[in-house]
Amino acid sequence: MYGWYFENAPCADLAAGRLLYVGIAPRHMANRTSTQNLRKRVRYHYRGNAAGSTLRLTLGCLLGIELRRVGSGRRMTFGKAGEAALSQWMAENARVCWIEHDEPWTMESELISQLDLPLNLDQNRHNPFHGRLKELRSQARQRARELAVSA
Numbered sequence: 001m002y003g004w005y006f007e008n009a010p011c012a013d014l015a016a017g018r019l020l021y022v023g024i025a026p027r028h029m030a031n032r033t034s035t036q037n038l039r040k041r042v043r044y045h046y047r048g049n050a051a052g053s054t055l056r057l058t059l060g061c062l063l064g065i066e067l068r069r070v071g072s073g074r075r076m077t078f079g080k081a082g083e084a085a086l087s088q089w090m091a092e093n094a095r096v097c098w099i100e101h102d103e104p105w106t107m108e109s110e111l112i113s114q115l116d117l118p119l120n121l122d123q124n125r126h127n128p129f130h131g132r133l134k135e136l137r138s139q140a141r142q143r144a145r146e147l148a149v150s151a
Helices: 038-047 054-063 079-093 104-114 130-146
Strands: 002-006 019-023 068-070 075-077 094-098
Touching (some): 054 079, 068 079, 068 130, 075 079, 079 094
Antiparallel strands (some): 002 094
């Protein structure tokens, strides 16, 4: 299980320097074995793209980076320049911590239900920031659908 803190919050409505998001690796999979591990997952959040990281998608949307359809037009990322800008922002502001747990999915559910984790959407409808974040991400996807596919 890993948690993300941000020295500068990605938007003015969130407090800086506190835990804003938790995630797990591997995910609980009843029908197959996950190929993810903690190192791969954290690295992807730092260096991947919005199509494969809900944290990157959330942060980019909060920071106002334009989401675009790429490749065949089905995937959405912030494009090469936007993803690079997001990676730079994360390098300067994001801090991650982790703890080992045999069944991290049970711990994730407990933390999301008990803590104020505004950047988690899954299992977190009770959070006051949930509706706003969900709408922001939805608007970014809709705008991306209206734009031409980016290279």
